[in-house]
Amino acid sequence: MKNSNPISKGFSTFKRERVDNYKGSLVSTSMETYKEEEDHEAVNLGRSLIVPSVQELAKLPLTKIPLRYVRQYHHHPLSDDTTPSVPIIDLRNLLAAASGSSTYSSELNKLHTASKQWGFFQVINHGVSESLLEDFKREVLNFFKLPMEEKQKLWQEEDNHEGFGQLFVVSEEQKLDWSDMFYVTTLPHDLHRSQLFQKLPLILREKLEAYSKEMKKLAMGILGQMAKALEMDGDEMRELFHDGVQSIRMNYYPTCPEPELALGFSPHSDADALTILYQLNQTEGLRIRKDGKWVAIKPLPNALVVNIGDIMEIVSNGVYKSIEHQATVNSNNERFSVATFYSSNMGTELGPARSLVAKHKVANFRRVPLEKYFKGFFAQKLNGKSYLDFMKLQENVT
Numbered sequence: 470m471k472n473s474n475p476i477s478k479g480f481s482t483f484k485r486e487r488v489d490n491y492k493g494s495l496v497s498t499s500m501e502t503y504k505e506e507e508d509h510e511a512v513n514l515g516r517s518l519i520v521p522s523v524q525e526l527a528k529l530p531l532t533k534i535p536l537r538y539v540r541q542y543h544h545h546p547l548s549d550d551t552t553p554s555v556p557i558i559d560l561r562n563l564l565a566a567a568s569g570s571s572t573y574s575s576e577l578n579k580l581h582t583a584s585k586q587w588g589f590f591q592v593i594n595h596g597v598s599e600s601l602l603e604d605f606k607r608e609v610l611n612f613f614k615l616p617m618e619e620k621q622k623l624w625q626e627e628d629n630h631e632g633f634g635q636l637f638v639v640s641e642e643q644k645l646d647w648s649d650m651f652y653v654t655t656l657p658h659d660l661h662r663s664q665l666f667q668k669l670p671l672i673l674r675e676k677l678e679a680y681s682k683e684m685k686k687l688a689m690g691i692l693g694q695m696a697k698a699l700e701m702d703g704d705e706m707r708e709l710f711h712d713g714v715q716s717i718r719m720n721y722y723p724t725c726p727e728p729e730l731a732l733g734f735s736p737h738s739d740a741d742a743l744t745i746l747y748q749l750n751q752t753e754g755l756r757i758r759k760d761g762k763w764v765a766i767k768p769l770p771n772a773l774v775v776n777i778g779d780i781m782e783i784v785s786n787g788v789y790k791s792i793e794h795q796a797t798v799n800s801n802n803e804r805f806s807v808a809t810f811y812s813s814n815m816g817t818e819l820g821p822a823r824s825l826v827a828k829h830k831v832a833n834f835r836r837v838p839l840e841k842y843f844k845g846f847f848a849q850k851l852n853g854k855s856y857l858d859f860m861k862l863q864e865n866v867t
């Protein structure tokens with residue numbers, strides 16, 4: 470059913486009709502979540518309440534932001550200059566150097582340390598062509614510039630969260646992010662919502678397909694190296710991920726009249742295995758939590774940011790860590806980013822790699838079907854790394 474979309478309504482009230490069939494019980498973060506929604510269609514992993522467009526809101530001559538965007542506890546002090554900056558991995562040294570060479574082993578060691586201690590790193594010489602990156606960037610910027618009448622056709626619907634909007638909005642009281650996003654499942658192809666894909670501008674669709682393919686290749690390359698670094702069975706890694714679920718989230722952070730009161734993206738860890746983030750312009754905004762301090766990730770020309778998601782923390786049996794991150798906004802410059810989330814194959818069970826459990830002689834996380842894991846994740850408000858906590862087998866984790 471098409472939602473009666475409030476985007477075109479006055480922004481003065483920030484009200485929307487209540488979605489009557491929305492199940493409040495889905496907000497649960499307990500294992501009960503897994504018992505919900507058994508009857509839901511297989512490819513529908515979640516939904517989110519429909520909220521107004523921040524891009525449209527930011528066009529108004531506002532000096533104050535509406536209350537729904539005002540955070541109370543967002544003043545996270547930035548780290549001082551003594552904190553080292555996020556590691557940079559040269560992928561050419563990993564993917565092209567002979568695996569016995571010292572160049573290879575020192576880069577592999579860097580990757581392993583970065584994944585354990587930071588959960589975040591930047592990759593250079595990643596092999597994704599500059600022309601594809603430029604073309605895709607142009608089309609994403611054009612996409613956000615489309616007139617609202619066009620974007621409304623691509624807005625989220627009440628029963629599914631793909632499209633323009635915000636994710637993880639589960640109540641009318643919840644604080645909202647100062648951003649608009651477009652979310653789409655790109656792989657495997659049979660998970661496409663074809664009604665959404667068909668409505669995308671053709672040129673964007675072409676570039677999106679090409680970009681999605683390249684991101685899969687890159688993710689598989691990095692996962693293969695991680696298997697080596699973890700001393701995990703390489704075949705097991707391939708079997709888990711060869712037909713992985715990929716989704717792409719395009720983020721637009723408009724300028725904000727009161728940036729110190731708002732957040733572009735609430736603190737969270739990603740639910741996937743590996744996220745590849747493309748910062749489309751030079752505006753800074755990404756912050757990651759390292760040893761209790763927030764560290765800014767500066768956009769680096771020609772680099773992509775990679776981070777460990779919760780699935781990788783689980784598969785690595787806790788050796789690699791997903792890290793909390795957030796996005797800030799500012800009053801002078803808008804910001805664009807594209808996050809590509811890569812997860813294991815649909816239809817598989819999520820849990821620690823068996824080859825690592827045998828090596829570590831302990832399993833630190835429970836096993837659940839991947840689909841249930843995703844449904845639980847998308848049914849709750851983002852709250853740091855809390856979702857991972859109930860995947861942990863507490864008796865095993867220190």
Ligand SMILES: O=C(O)CCC(=O)C(=O)O
Pocket residue numbers: 718720734739746754755794795796805806808
């Ligand atoms: O825009 C950013 O820098 C962060 C985006 C992000 O964390 C996400 O899409 O999950």
Ligand SMILES: [Fe+2]
Pocket residue numbers: 737738739744794808
């Ligand atoms: Fe994220």
